[in-house]
Amino acid sequence: MTESPHKISVNQKPYVLTEILKDTPDVSVFRYKAQDMSTLSFDPGMFVMLTYIDKSTNEKITRAFSVASAPNSDTVDFFIHMVHGKLTTKLESARVGDVYYMTGPYGQFRFIPSQDKKVLFIAGGTGLAPFMSMLKEIDAQKAGTDIVLLYSIRFPNEIIRKDELEELEKRLNIRMVITVTRPQENDGWTGEKGHIDSNMIAKYASDLNERTTYICGPLAFVKAMKDALAGLNVNPDKIKADVWG
Ligand SMILES: Cc1cc2nc3c(=O)[nH]c(=O)nc-3n(C[C@H](O)[C@H](O)[C@H](O)COP(=O)(O)OP(=O)(O)OC[C@H]3O[C@@H](n4cnc5c(N)ncnc54)[C@H](O)[C@@H]3O)c2cc1C
Structure with missing residues (x-):
């Protein structure tokens, strides 16, 4: 390491x-x-x-x-x-x-920019917290990390630090995808909808095997993400997870 x-x-x-x-x-x-x-x-x-x-x-x-x-x-x-x-x-x-x-x-759930040049970050709800720290570190170090961030929330008003995320999105080499799992009629949400699954992962991170994947969220979320990644034949050694539940 x-x-x-x-x-x-x-x-x-x-x-x-x-x-x-x-x-x-x-x-x-x-x-x-x-x-x-x-x-x-x-x-x-x-x-x-x-x-x-x-x-x-x-x-x-x-x-x-x-x-x-x-x-x-x-x-x-x-x-x-x-x-x-x-x-x-x-x-x-x-x-x-x-x-x-x-x-x-x-904790062993650690991101070191010089170690991982291409990453997939998967966050469920408040599980965004460690990724916010990672994005800020990448920004501070001007590390140029190639990032795909999949962030799952229930409703559009649950995006944590929305303005800060938008600012980071402008500065970083990032594909940021927020998905709303409980879309409502007239909620104005035009982005991705539904739970993160193997199709969504493959859609946004087609070069998955070149990336180290970091997952953070509740137990059921982390388990679902690991199952989805297993379905895409991702090497388990390239997956790091932090479970809060
Ligand atoms: C490594 C790690 C990192 C973590 N990072 C974060 C983080 O960044 N942000 C974060 O928010 N949490 C995080 N957690 C979870 C956090 O440590 C606490 O478990 C959480 O804040 C709940 O603590 P509590 O004392 O309020 O709930 P507890 O009293 O310990 O209850 C545990 C759970 O029972 C349920 N519960 C208890 N009482 C009620 C009630 N009256 N009504 C409804 N549900 C209830 C809740 O779902 C609660 O989560 C992390 C956990 C770990 C292990």
Whole structure:
């Protein structure tokens, strides 16, 4: 494996919540800064363990989140699907200025631009997060990576960081395909529709065997993508997946 361009060591540090952006009906961007103003060094695709501490009860809740911002940027950003579980319910009343703890980075789902010149990124819903970090890294390094991004959402208003994606699309060597799985009459969506399957993959990535494929999303999504790729005889060694479910 090519060496990472980043100095990676696992740390635990306090981070201040600096911004909350309600980006889609179900997903908010949570943006943090290290209290000591240091930046987080990691390979895009990696995750951190985020710990929330309830001020009144001192209860701690820790969950994994993929980093959506670029390595060593001013802030550490997460795309958080507000599923009304234990942590996400607490996050509904989170306030700017609150202090959290982060431990990491962790994970083998890593993208190193010098290693993969041609890639297929397949994202399901909030699974876009690690790919946003990868796209920003490719942009920052001017790596010129040949990218096909297939991004599956249910409804057109679920595109996370739509403006930022459009900006990246202009600058990168990318074929970006967003598919809406539950199109409605009069929703104005003119793009691709339906679940990602082997036909859609073959349509947009006909040179599939020259690409390394990265998949991120819920368990059922990742399994369906692996099955579709197996149907296209893709070498399993060329597939990397991150499962959240
Ligand atoms: C490596 C990794 C990376 C991850 N990255 C991300 C990321 O970038 N963004 C992200 O959003 N998540 C990510 N996750 C998932 C995240 O760690 C949490 O599991 C998620 O935020 C839910 O935590 P919770 O405490 O709110 O839910 P929990 O209380 O732990 O509940 C687990 C699940 O049960 C269901 N559930 C629980 N209570 C309710 C309820 N009242 N109503 C409906 N459903 C309910 C939800 O579907 C929930 O997902 C990642 C997970 C892993 C392992």
